[in-house]
Amino acid sequence: MTHVLDAPVVLAPRRRLGLRLPIAPWLYLAPALAVIGVWIYWPLVEAFILSFYQWNMLPTSTPRPVGLANYENLLTLPEMRIAVRNTVLYIAGLLPLSVVLPLAVAIVTQDLAGPLRNLYRSLIFVPMIVAPIVAAVLWRWLLAERNGLVNQALAALGFSDVAFLRDPDVALWTLVWITGWKLIGFSTLLLSAANASISPAYVEAARMDGATRWQIVRDIRLPLLSPTILLLTMMTILFGAQWSFVYINALTGGGPLKSTTNVFYLMWEYGFQSLSAGWSATAGVLTFAAFGLIALVCLTLMKRMAVYDE
């Protein structure tokens, strides 16, 4: 009996505490949450709403609700199909340049002696700090038909001119190369850092067991580098196509014959070239949904596949 009577007396202060305690952390978080809300989630919601309207962004015109028409339109437009296919090609083309090549460079330069190693690495890093638009102009000159250095070199080797930016079959790969060329330095830097932090004890132990260089790379370095490799892979998949935007804009404008356009360039074209805010928002929402899903898959895979040195 007393037990029952006592119970509420004991519980009451606990409940009051339970209400009071969580306020403080939320208060600390409030400024950050407000900023994220105002600058990220609110625009996201607005873009979602805008995707059901037709509007040319003028304050003098009222957005006109069009229901699902924007989605129907975009999903049936051949240029959207081409853009999606190209986006996949960009990502697939970038992966060797942003992951495989830097990995090889990082592992090979690891074995080089001191000053030489730094020289190689800084040389590889230089493209990263060149302004993208400068890189675009530079490559336009290098790849020019007839008089460009690259074509002159090809001619000297007995090959015929390559229309790097004019041939629809080549243009996309030209832009993939330029985008990747900018990224190699960054990826190499990350992978070299990860490689350097692998404890030498493992390598020593493996050597004593008689492991060859290749065996050390395959069984020790690669597994321990896997978190960084997976991170770079995920970044390339999620952002690779966006990184090529500057070069598309400066070099091809999505052409020739739409062969170099991708969903991000298309979004920009709708928004700022043809002033169709609704179309642009719709493309944005579709891309967001698709890449959101891909990001989830990537994160799950990363958790499963990465090996951590604990």
Next chain:
Amino acid sequence: MLRRTLLTLALAGTLLAPLPAAADMAAEITEPVTITFYSYNLASAGLGKETTLGLVNDFMAENPLVTVEPVAAPSNEILSRVQADIVAGQQPDVAQLVFRDLIYAAHDLGAQPLEDLTGDELTRHSEGMVDNGLELGRVDGKTYGLAYTFSTPVLFINDDIFRAAGLDPKTPPKTWAEVKDAGRTIQEKTGKYGFFPGAFGPIDGTFVYQSLVMSNGGRVRQGNTLTFADGDAADAVAMLRDLRDSGAYADIDVASHMDTFAAGDLGMFLFTSAVASRFEKAAAGNFEMSVARMPSFGAKPTAPTNSGSALFILSRDPVKQRAAWELMKFLTSRHAYTEITSKIGYLPLRLDIVDDPAYLKPWVDAHPMILPNLEQLKNLTANVAFPGPNYRQVENMMKDAAAEAVLGSEDPYAVLKAAQERAQPLMPAAD
């Protein structure tokens, strides 16, 4: 709730924006006033910018109460710039816009119809101006844009390449059939490029494309119905495709067509006469250049359309409107056209100054290359702008389809037809 918030925001925007002009333009300026002038000539390097700034300064010297603030933006960005500034609450006063934005400027940007604003002042000012030119700025019978700087497509010819191919540059091709023959001869005998039309690609060439379509008797639209894939319009595009398949058409990067001609690698180049002075400089000492009228489809008369721009009054303030109108009158005066034609290379919209020794005659005598262009002014045909909120999207789809029809490998008629069917729903309902 969210939807309502957005609509409220949009509505608030509508209310905050200045209402359509009801007030009359001021009769004169009695106090200092500042107006903005959005111009893409100001964004070009060299003479285009210097000449325009010079004219603005001349105007301010004559009208000490008016200060003009020049705002420069490239031609493909000027509309976005004007629009962004309207959104930001900085109402532009005078803007130089290209003709593709004409209907949009009149219906959505709130450009003022000059007849309503200035009354018979417009009639008096436009005396001596080319009628065809004035017609270009009209929407539904009212003048929203006053024709300003423009030019027509002409055929630039590299005389040296012609002679090397055994052709006579003094009798340039007059029809498309002759262009095809000449182009193939050049390709076969000299290894240089034959012919290229500046109709597609990142440098806007829609006026070249529309000139071709209309010279063949086609139209890109009839009212709100798209017709760019129909009959004569599609035949004009198919003609270019035939040129390409025959080898007469230069296989070059569409973004570098001007460089290719300037480098002396291209025999014939159909493009705006506004680049004539640039080519003259490039050709000097390298090759001999001449200019001919645009070729025709057999015996059909050509319909050269304009590239270029008109001036629009966007101001809502009566005093600023007066200042804006005075600036517009000054920029389209005899003095201004003498400067614009002789220094930048655009056409004079006042033909009476061509034979006037006080104005343009000495310059025309020294630069006979302007003559084919002047002759074409007589059959100048208005570049067709698209109506409705999706006008740019529709125009892009048409341009992309035309480019694909010429440069791609599929049947040109089928490509155009498919694009037209996709674009038609984006046009305003048929009238």
